[in-house]
């Protein structure tokens with residue numbers, strides 16, 4: 031029995047002494063927030079690292095989502111996935127937009143583009159897909175449908191930091207993409223988020239929106255909010271960028287070791303490898319099928335007893351929460367694949383600091399049950 035608690039993720043932290051010089055600069059300058067030096071440097075560094083042109087950083091991913099919906103003037107109904115973190119749909123309700131859930135694809139766990147057209151009504155204004163676990167959505171098919179019906183596309187790319195397809199960053203698709211830098215994500219600034227814009231005008235409007243709508247000292251051009259990232263978060267993000275490639279390489283090794291050890295295990299299904307040219311291995315989901323000796327929930331509890339804190343991401347589905355369950359699109363008959371996956375899914379611990387011994391312990395524990 032391993033006495034250490036192995037959580038599904040452990041936030042990546044750089045050596046503390048590397049952060050102290052950043053703090054000293056902030057103390058010296060007395061500039062704490064409102065687009066300071068580190069904020070600007072971080073936005074530039076992120077653009078360079080991710081290979082995109084325009085980024086606005088935010089205090090968290092949820093405020094980035096709320097603001098992106100405002101920036102695109104989205105209203106009415108938005109087609110989205112029930113298989114995500116609850117903030118995806120909450121950002122719609124907070125904007126008085128009705129979510130319309132459609133079922134997911136069994137291999138990618140992303141919303142199934144083949145089901146979008148049937149869900150479009152005269153009220154539909156946008157599609158909000160999620161690159162679930164960093165798996166790229168079928169971006170060309172989604173864009174084709176959006177163009178045909180005149181809809182906006184807003185990607186919740188909270189899981190997709192650093193993910194690339196053959197043409198470059200996955201974040202360049204759609205009208206806007208949002209990122210989360212929450213402590214549990216692949217790249218973290220404690221809390222944080224960002225919106226990726228296609229052009230400078232859109233970024234400018236988003237920057238107004240995240241600062242109450244101020245265009246200058248006395249001019250308020252929009253109904254903005256306070257979504258600003260402060261200097262400590264921004265400085266931390268700058269430092270994290272120096273370590274991210276190493277973190278991604280370690281995640282990749284852990285992913286490969288799990289795949290090798292668990293493939294072919296009776297009753298456990300691995301998802302097909304990410305179709306991205308460059309993935310980020312942010313999650314390691316497995317499906318616990320009926321052929322496994324324990325149900326998914328009992329495996330989850332058994333692992334917990336052995337100090338392995340796997341997580342049932344995403345269960346329950348968003349469509350099962352009280353504020354959504356009454357919607358016609360939330361009925362389980364409309365979402366059979368999502369319900370089936372939510373019953374079977376279990377995400378195993380994956381993070382750069384997960385040692386070989388600890389991973390072996392997780393693998394041997396699962397194998398001994400099988």
Ligand SMILES: *Cc1c(COP(=O)(O)O)cnc(C)c1O
Nearest residue numbers: 090091092115117188210211212
């Ligand atoms: C984490 C997450 C969010 C919210 O991001 P925060 O930074 O925690 O506000 C939104 N959508 C998805 C899919 C997420 O995983």
